[in-house]
Amino acid sequence: MSIDPRPAMTASILSSDASKPKTPSPRRTLAAACGAHALHDGYTDLIYVLLPIWQTEFALSYSALATLRGLYAGMTAGAQLPASRLAERFGIGVVLAGGTVVAALGYLFAGFSGGLAGLLAALLLSGLGGATQHPLASAAVSRAFGGGLTARGPLGTYNFAGDIGKAALPAATALALMLLPWRDVLFFLAAIGLLCAPVLFLTLPGRGRRPAGVEQSKAGGGKGGFGLLLVIGILDCGVRMGLLTFLPFLLTAKGSGQATIGLALALVFLGGAAGKLICGWFASRLGIIGTVLVTEALTALGILALIDLPLLPAMILLPVLGVALNGTSSVLYGSVAELAPPGRTERAFAIFYSGTIGSGALSPIFYGVIGDLFGVPWATAATAAVALATLPLALILAPRFSARFEPTANGRA
16 A cells, blocks of 8 residues: 655645745835935934034034934944945844944934933944944845846935935924924934834844845956946045035035035935936936936036035025935946956945945045135035046946946947
8 A cells, every 4th residue: 555645745835835934025124224224324314413512512523423314324434345345244133233223322322412412422433333234235126136137226215215315304303303403303203213222123133034036147247347336435425424414514504504405405405316226217218327427517517516506596496406416326337246256245245335425524624625625605515516527437347337227229238
């Protein structure tokens, strides 16, 4: 009498499947990554709203303010690679949720700070927590959607969410500062992060987990392509951080108040969010390099116009400037997975974000020295000069892109 082995085999398979950790769907991964991006980018850029308050509170010079902002960004840049290594061991969800808690605690402690030293320590802590977001969330999205060209659209959505956070959180903070002391506002902002952290822990991949059927992108760029992309990203981020550091002071000199500064930052970031969509459309027709050339040239021209315009025309210009200012970064970030070495997506994102955020840390200090020596208009003009310096580098990068990353004759990539 023979025994049918199929029921036992079926039970074994079901038992084996039940023992495997469940993996989040690509859509859930994208939603969680977008939420993390909005929160962390909002945390980072609301500092620009607080700079004038801290200048009054602690009697700081422009270079000291830029150093304060730079050290926050420097901590974020320096911890990118360690964060990616921790994620390889403990999982993206664990590390990103923990980083969100640390970033929130940094703002909580900033609200308790009684002097410059306490404020600096709190911002360094928040910057450390913020280091987990960019390399881990973007790598999770890239892997969830297959990497390479297939992940460009989801990565664009992820970048768009970051600009929503940049617009919403600073604007809400500026409005709250009209009603509450700045320390109370920071307590509320910290509470938001502490509430979001458990959601990220439960939603994003844990150790050894990847969305089903997803493989790392094997795409790779031409020789030296990633290095040149990194250099352009470093300069582009320096322009953006330098301008945003001095924008509140440039507008103050034109007669704006605290609420107007918050509105101005919101206009820039909303323009930047639109830039993610507009520049994605341009990239499919002009190509990546053509889009970078256009956006960087428009950035330089917009900055120079901003210096001389009165307050109202300057406010009208800000959303347009935001399109060009942030549009370049969207194109560059979306190309990292394509130019990354095979099997090194997290590491490539970590290196790229380390370089760009490190530029965001150091470049405001450089511009701050110019501001102390020559004034805010000259420091702002220096950012326009650096934007123009990216143009020849983009032309050098052009031959290193594979033809499949550029538009075809009928305008489709």
